[in-house]
Amino acid sequence: MAELTEELSRVKAEDSGVPSTDVRVHPNPEPSGGPESGDDRAGTPTVIVDDLHIIYRVYGAATEAEKGNAATALLRLLKRQGRPQMKEIHAVRGVSFVARHGDAIGIVGRNGSGKSTLLRAIAGLLPPHSGAVYTDGQPSLLGVNAALMRELTGERNIVLGCYAMGMNPAQVKEKYDEIVDFSGIGEFVQFPMSTYSSGMGARLRFAIASAKAHDVLLIDEALATGDRDFKRKSQDRIKKMRDEAGTVFLVAHNLDVIEETCNRVLWLHKGKIKMDGDPKTVLEAYNAV
Numbered sequence: 001m002a003e004l005t006e007e008l009s010r011v012k013a014e015d016s017g018v019p020s021t022d023v024r025v026h027p028n029p030e031p032s033g034g035p036e037s038g039d040d041r042a043g044t045p046t047v048i049v050d051d052l053h054i055i056y057r058v059y060g061a062a063t064e065a066e067k068g069n070a071a072t073a074l075l076r077l078l079k080r081q082g083r084p085q086m087k088e089i090h091a092v093r094g095v096s097f098v099a100r101h102g103d104a105i106g107i108v109g110r111n112g113s114g115k116s117t118l119l120r121a122i123a124g125l126l127p128p129h130s131g132a133v134y135t136d137g138q139p140s141l142l143g144v145n146a147a148l149m150r151e152l153t154g155e156r157n158i159v160l161g162c163y164a165m166g167m168n169p170a171q172v173k174e175k176y177d178e179i180v181d182f183s184g185i186g187e188f189v190q191f192p193m194s195t196y197s198s199g200m201g202a203r204l205r206f207a208i209a210s211a212k213a214h215d216v217l218l219i220d221e222a223l224a225t226g227d228r229d230f231k232r233k234s235q236d237r238i239k240k241m242r243d244e245a246g247t248v249f250l251v252a253h254n255l256d257v258i259e260e261t262c263n264r265v266l267w268l269h270k271g272k273i274k275m276d277g278d279p280k281t282v283l284e285a286y287n288a289v
């Protein structure tokens with residue numbers, strides 16, 4: 001409690017726009033700018049997640065009595081009856097932690113443990129049911145479904161993606177070749193993205209998103225479909241972002257990627273943090289269950 005309150009006060013002193021709230025403490029590792037982080041902001045907080053709860057409301061959900069009952073489902077379809085019931089899914093349950101400049105934080109957990117939900121909440125795309133997320137800088141979410149347009153060519157998507165990240169035409173021009181090179185999609189850049197394999201699409205998304213320095217970059221499984229060479233290149237780029245004191249969050253089921261890229265791992269289990277610490281310790285515990 002005291003530690004996070006102090007952290008929050010310090011951030012508030014630096015940025016008087018951050019609102020005050022009661023906070024819970026999480027057993028957080030020491031500031032982790034890392035020896036390679038040359039930036040003097042390394043180690044200062046970028047994201048404070050404070051007792052965060054996210055609840056989805058699903059309308060038309062089956063009641064307990066209807067679950068798994070094909071006959072009633074069919075009957076309802078035939079009678080065109082809707083389902084007025086509303087079901088709540090409590091996806092994130094009281095998560096608190098502090099991320100710092102220079103951190104690359106891996107998030108692991110079983111399917112449905114709340115990883116993507118947490119990232120989307122940090123990105124500001126999901127409103128908290130209670131608790132809060134404070135960020136220093138603009139978080140950018142790079143996910144498997146990042147908003148590129150399938151019917152447009154890679155070329156057009158690069159230009160639009162760069163504009164969407166706030167670049168001006170001169171910056172887009174300067175970055176264009178680098179993005180194409182990094183993505184490794186070659187002449188496919190002239191074809192619509194609908195003709196790309198999932199790996200090619202993921203590579204182009206990562207190449208576009210990482211062409212700009214981010215204060216907080218949230219990566220959701222976007223590296224999962226790349227090949228070995230691309231994984232190495234993207235890991236180098238994430239390391240560079242850390243060195244420039246950005247904060248990177250990485251959700252991946254591939255634990256090798258997490259271990260090689262991150263300096264800290266959060267293990268989510270049923271919407272709660274089960275463990276938070278250095279990759280080796282957390283991944284060993286995670287693999288042991």
Ligand SMILES: Nc1ncnc2c1ncn2[C@@H]1O[C@H](COP(=O)(O)OP(=O)(O)OP(=O)(O)O)[C@@H](O)[C@H]1O
Binds near residue numbers: 056058111117118
């Ligand atoms: N848009 C949504 N509407 C309703 N419920 C959702 C929605 N997205 C996720 N959920 C539910 O929230 C819970 C957490 O899902 P989430 O996608 O965050 O988990 P995850 O750890 O990222 O899973 P995975 O590893 O399978 O990607 C799950 O029970 C899921 O069914």
